[in-house]
Amino acid sequence: MAEPIPPITLPSAQNPQQEAEWLRINLHQWLDQEFIPEIVNQQIARRASQIYARQRMEGENDLGSLVIAIVTEMQAFDFSQSFYSEFAIANAVSDILLDSLGIDRCCGQ
Structure with a gap:
């Protein structure tokens, strides 16, 4: 039987x-590099970072919970002017945070 993936806990927000x-x-930067630079990318990044900040101020340290909050x-x-969706943004945030922690995100490691 497959083992569940252990949760990833971020350090407490200072x-x-x-x-x-x-x-x-x-x-x-990721949004602009992944497809083409668009004005809406700035708005997407700002909104996602606001959600992240609020969650962290409320004491959220679990990466999975942060991802769910961003998706929700x-x-x-309004993503109508973008190539992205809420799922792509939440996944990108997760990847950026994992990279910053030095956690390899390849192959479920």
């Missing part, structure tokens, strides 16, 4: 606003 700004910059709250965002 400065959630600074973390969110770092995430906004990195997510915006980004559903209200």
Whole structure:
């Protein structure tokens, strides 16, 4: 039987606003590099980083819960001018955070 994937816990937030700004910059860069730079990418990155900051200020350290919160709250965002969806954004945030922690995200490791 397959083993469940263990949860990934982020270190407690020391400065959630600074973390969110770092995430906004990195997510915006990722969005612009993944397809083509679009004005809406800035808005997407800003909204996702706001959700992230609020969740971290509320004490959320579980990466899975952060991803679910981003998917849920980004559903209200108008993606009609973008190649992306709330799922792509949440996954990108997860990848960016995993990379920053030095966690290999390849092959379920």
